[in-house]
Amino acid sequence: MIYAITIYGEAGLFETLPKERQDEVLAGHGALQEALKKRGEFVSIKLMPPTSAVMLEPAPSADHPPLIVDGPYAETKESFLGFYAADFENLDDALAYAKMISSPVVRLEVRPVAWAGGAISSE
Amino acid sequence: MSDWLEATFTQQRPQALAALTRYFRDIDTAEDAFAEACLKALKVWPATGAPRDPLAWLLTTARNAGLDALRKSQRHHASLARHSAEFQTMTEATPDPDELRDDVLRLLFICCHPELERRDQIAIALRIVAGLSVTEIARGFLIKPKAMEQRITRAKKKITSGSVAFKTPTPQERGARLGEVSLMVYLMFNEGWSASGGETQIKLTVCEEAIRLARLLAELFPAMGEQTALLSLLLFQHSRRDARIDADGQLVALDDQDRNQWDMSQIAEATALLQKAQRINHRGVYIIQAAIAAVHARARAAEETDWALIAAHYAALYTLQPSPVVRLNQIAAEAKIEGPAHALTALEPLADHLSQYRWFHAMRGGLLQDTGDHPAAIAAFEAALSLGPTAPERAVLKEKIAFSKKELSEM
Structure with missing residues (x-):
């Protein structure tokens, strides 16, 4: 089963950490990527901060294109930072x-993937 | 554990202080209350886990702490009575984004008190909003901590006696504040970016704080292209931080920088932000400067720079900001296409305006050197030397004079 490990947090918080703590976090990602590489295909994505995003809101009516707005508006809570996706034996393995x-x-x-196409697929 | 939490406090500080300053109508009370809330978080969070919305938690805790302090303090009785109605309503809730946006803008605008010198505005913003220590700021500004302490105390007295309205600003007021505050953030970055011997680390911190504030403004005002463009511009500049200073602490000119040392992830983010800002289709000084920085960032080698495009961007900038310095930059870009003789003629009308500007003489010296007029080049570099260059600039100028002297002696 393919599982997605999605990461939520506050954008920019990592950059505020002292260097040693940043290195600790990066070491974790390095180790995970190494381990996943040994097992086969995986996908990993880190998103840029939400400031760089543009939103597409639903079209107001059928004959209009979707609305492109300059948000997202400031969100004080955590946001979606990135994810990993790979094939795991089961939930315990993914955890x-x-x-x-x-x-x-x-x-x-950690959430199972219902469908995936591209580098890893759910076939 | 505590340094993980410190990062959250640093991150939330501008928003929290801004909201608390409106609430208490007093920056000192807001700072004390926020410090109190952070102390409490250090005790509580490791046991209970960090809250889902740390800002809401810190604000509520700080308000209660501040109120406690106010109740205990006689001297604030009057203010307590005045605001007692709102002091009693204490709901723990995620702050209203619109209100928070105006709060942050107001706090930064309070730092831009018109009677303060620009550098004092920047220093006070670094102290209050970013939360840097006086010692750090003093190192960044290359002055003694004692002197910085006095300047900050004086500046603080001035801003707290100022009368910035706490009601919701009108759209016009909001626009004016945003312009003033953005300029302060831009100049804060330049303060950190300005070359000086040693102390590069703290200078970088000043740049990073300016970027953090620019990011906050871009986040709070996503529909304003200029704030997104300002963030883009600062990131483009900052991406070159490692390449612009060599191992001996000497400045490296853009053309001579090792482009492999540019921070590609920062350039990627800056490019994405510029594209977002350009969608809004406005013309402002930051978006044009960001577009210029993007042209440099795109060039894999100095020779591949699209100088015609840069000259066109400077011409557009000149229509918004008709200053001799902008014109000087336009001529510098044109010189790359039309050659040094053409540029020297174009510089002539600027001579009166820029006679005290060392970059004018330095650039003129370089162009004269290119035409082979070494005696005039030496005179121009010497003029630049006499106008107070920083240590790394001085080294570059001396090198250029030595080069022209060598050329002369070999003739």
């Missing part, structure tokens, strides 16, 4: 890998 990137500044969600 064991997710632990490698756990840190006090992020919340992780």
